[in-house]
Amino acid sequence: MPINYELIKKEKNTKARLGSVKTSYGTYETPMFMPVGTQATVKTLSKEEIKEVNAGIILCNTYHLWLRPSPDVVKKAGGLHKFMNFNGPILTDSGGFQVFSLAKPKNITEDGVTFKSHLNGDKLLLTPEKSIEIQNKLDSDIAMCFDECPPASANYEYMKNSIERTLRWAARCKSAHNNPNQALFGIVQGGYFEDLRAYSAKETVKLDFDGYSIGGVANDHESKSDMYKAIDYSIPYLPENKLRYLMGVGEPIDIIEGVIRGIDIFDCVLPTRLARHGHAFTKDGKINLKNAKYKEDFSPISKECDCYACKNYTKAYIKHLINAEETLGARLLSIHNIRFLIKMTEDLRNAIKEDKILEFKDEFCRRYYGEDYDKE
């Protein structure tokens, strides 16, 4: 068994749960946030910096690594871990999200999905078998089934056909999978339709995967309440003894709401992308260091943050770096933002231990959203 999830404790007042994941690189507690490193790099961070923010698993992408440098190069290097010199667990996304971000609906057939390479325009066919073959070669610790990630706005008819196909693809992924050191996760889809989420979850679980994820959320400017419903519709059918992964979600409040609903792991590009765009998470809300008011602010982003950026640099300096497009600025903010989310999941784990998850949420939101939260 490449990974082993153990449920340690259920929180008293919600569906939140504390768990641990045993991997060949050590044991990690959940809930946990996974930084995204699409192209075999958490953008701007060295492996030492990834470790220093106390990241557990990180995520890389099948589609991107397929195009460049190619799975064969990674295999020759000795697998993803050796290639990127990262000695921690790695999850690879299947390219399913690229079905949403790159492909047009007409490019999706029973066989797979036709992409136009974003690098050189080459016509490419990604199938469940191909995705698994690539992930096998990449030798990640957790592979994801190749799914269609349909837009949230898809109608019932489309969504039903889509999840049926994704289920057939999941079965194909499972039979194609032959890397004994790699776990394989199934993906629940179904948009915001209660019966489709339930159906997708039940049928995916029947196929018996090493863990389950909920996909197709936070991808189409949907409302937060819709997104939370999609989780609520799916969770009851997922087994308690397996890891639950909410794909692509990473706004602080969404992580909290996800944890409350029984999610164990999250991934999101937000902390690193926001960093490159000059924004920083703080307990008092998200701030934009590009704003003129930080020009002479010689205090750290957050006095209560234990990250490298906050211990060593001021807002004024980081603002200057961002304004001057110096890479150190993006790097310091990436370290800070990832650490912020990871620290938040550490705090969430403590709150679960003390059965105080709702209090934690209230306290967090009161500071993060200020008066706006009290009005609700």
Added chain:
RNA sequence: GGAGGAAUAGCGAAGUGGUCAAACGCGGCAGACUGUAAAUCUGUUCUUUCGGGUUCCGUGGUUCAAAUCCACGUUCCUCCA
């Protein structure tokens, strides 16, 4: 001393009689970003009590109408002596 050329918004630079408060880029000010085609994209950037007001080196002039044409001046650049 002589001959040419140029002066446009914070900067660079289009525009060479009306459709010009003036393209575009940079800079400035804000906003967006959720399994990364994203160190990207969007808005805004003379002034205003939103009716308008005041602009294209300066001063006069031509014209119904001037950033645009004419005269003089100022400054800068190039070449010749």
